[in-house]
Amino acid sequence: MPETTPGPSTVLTAPPALSAQAERLIELGVHETAGLSAEEIRTFAARAEAGADGPGALLAVHPDRAPASALAPLLRRDGKPGFVVVDMPDVDEFAPSALALPDAPLYLVHGIDRGDHMANWSPDEALPALTKEDRTPLVLTEGIHWVLQQPEALERNLCFMTIGSRLRKPNGSFDARTPAIWISNGTGRDGRERRNAPKVGWCWWNNRHTWLGFASTTGRRG
Structure with missing residues (x-):
């Protein structure tokens, strides 16, 4: 497991009041x-x-009501809308894995942490560590909701993965891609016009990235 500085992520202010989030x-x-x-x-x-x-x-x-493909374009940074990478057309098939979401159209997510202290860990390394801390990883739509309500949760070199969402193959195994939310550099197929836009993409399950933490929660309630 990579070396890391113990402790929580860079301290962010709490999300806005729920009434403001609703509006x-x-x-x-x-x-x-x-x-x-x-x-x-x-x-x-x-x-x-x-x-x-x-x-x-x-x-x-709940992602059954508002999938990632519908939420991602609502993100904004520097006046630019968010987007899903072109090689993730199946983004909405990444479902909650090994965790149960409340059986309700609306629910609350508590104690969100960006997981900065796990930067440069792989998802395979981060998941058991989160479990040991009695935390569960965010699913992709929760991560998007967080940035919609609190854009400052997404910073250059301090972005995050949402490994609570996985894509299961027909044979029962998991796709090696894992969703993440970060900021586009405007390179490759993103296009220069998307530089600095919020981006929903993916990384490999066993790869490490110095600029990606692992967003997690202490619990959910419907």
Whole structure:
């Protein structure tokens, strides 16, 4: 396992209040994608905000309702929209792996950490370490929701993988690609016009990257 500095990620401020997150999703039209009314999202956020689970939580829409392909273009950085790499046309087939999401269209994600201290680890090395810490990795749509609500969660050289999402092959094994969210350099098939845009891409399960941590959570609640 690579050497690393112990401790949590660079400290980020807590996500906005749940009521503000609800308005952000409505402004972006996520409620329509999810087949929900604006009032349903506002009511869920208000009830959660009034309870013990509210402070510091991220409001997420279940990926069955709002898939990554629909959410990624809503990301913005330097005025440029987010995108999914061209060699990931099956992005929505990357499903939650070895974890259970709440059986509800809307749910809360608690205690998010970007996993900066695991930069230069491979997913294969990071997953057991997260499990030992009683944390579970974010799924891709949760990572996108986080950056939608808190764009500063995505920084150059401090981006993150979302290894809670995996693609299972017909033979039962996992595809070696694992999803990540980072910032495009505008090279290759991304195109120069996409330089500095938020990017949903993938890395190999056994590869290490110095600029990618492993985003995780302490728990989820519907």
